[in-house]
Amino acid sequence: ELKVEQNPLFLSMQEGKNYTIYCNYSTTSDRLYWYRQDPGKSLESLFVLLSNGAVKQEGRLMASLDTKARLSTLHITAAVHDLSATYFCAVDTRDAGGTSYGKLTFGQGTILTVHP
Amino acid sequence: NAGVMQNPRHLVRRRGQEARLRCSPMKGHSHVYWYRQLPEEGLKFMVYLQKENIIDESGMPKERFSAEFPKEGPSILRIQQVVRGDSAAYFCASSLLLTDTQYFGPGTRLTVL
Numbered sequence: 001e002l003k004v005e006q007n008p009l010f011l012s013m014q015e016g017k018n019y020t021i022y023c024n025y026s027t028t029s030d031r032l033y034w035y036r037q038d039p040g041k042s043l044e045s046l047f048v049l050l051s052n053g054a055v056k057q058e059g060r061l062m063a064s065l066d067t068k069a070r071l072s073t074l075h076i077t078a079a080v081h082d083l084s085a086t087y088f089c090a091v092d093t094r095d096a097g098g099t100s101y102g103k104l105t106f107g108q109g110t111i112l113t114v115h116p
Numbered sequence: 117n118a119g120v121m122q123n124p125r126h127l128v129r130r131r132g133q134e135a136r137l138r139c140s141p142m143k144g145h146s147h148v149y150w151y152r153q154l155p156e157e158g159l160k161f162m163v164y165l166q167k168e169n170i171i172d173e174s175g176m177p178k179e180r181f182s183a184e185f186p187k188e189g190p191s192i193l194r195i196q197q198v199v200r201g202d203s204a205a206y207f208c209a210s211s212l213l214l215t216d217t218q219y220f221g222p223g224t225r226l227t228v229l
Contacts, residue, residue, distance in 0.1 A: 033218075042221060043159075043220040045217050045219065088159070100215050101164070101172055102147060102171065103149065103164055103172060103174075103175065104149075104151075105161065106151075106158035106159045106160070108158045
């Protein structure tokens with residue numbers, strides 16, 4: 001069974017600081033997603049990482065994927081209050097033949113709070 | 117292009133009643149997924165459907181839960197004889213292709229009294 005683990009689960013940051021959220025997963029997959037969720041709201045797609053070494057950046061967020069290490073990172077640069085939210089990574093589940101099952105397995109989420 | 121639509125947004129049911137949750141995918145999307153989010157937890161996959169077919173229901177409880185995606189109309193997640201443990205946010209997502217990004221609806225927050 002695919003397991004997806006994020007750490008830290010809680011992150012309290014000061015504005016202007018940098019930090020990284022880690023996402024480890026247990027089986028082979030080459031498609032990883034990062035989503036953001038504000039309290040009481042739905043999930044907003046941030047990044048889709050499709051191959052080993054993929055790096056994507058949007059504003060103060062940068063995501064990377066190392067499929068050999070089964071690790072993705074979400075790096076936050078110079079945090080601002082507007083980034084406060086819960087961040088989820090999710091991994092596409094595939095069978096031995098590489099066929100996607102269509103379902104995503106989510107990590108537990110990282111609750112990010114950015115303080116002035 | 118409207119996003120994924122879900123209704124109702126909030127639903128309150130008493131134990132033993134039925135809950136019907138509706139999801140209209142994004143225009144042109146034929147792949148629909150249902151996920152459940154319990155308080156303070158991540159999302160858990162329930163079922164994946166294409167038009168008129170259930171493709172993968174491995175995450176759905178064997179009893180009381182069913183899902184459909186008819187040829188016409190929205191996808192429906194039905195929970196019979198609800199219990200307090202069914203209280204959660206239920207999210208629907210859709211994608212254009214199987215391996216595309218899944219776009220999520222606003223969710224239905226079910227409260228069972």
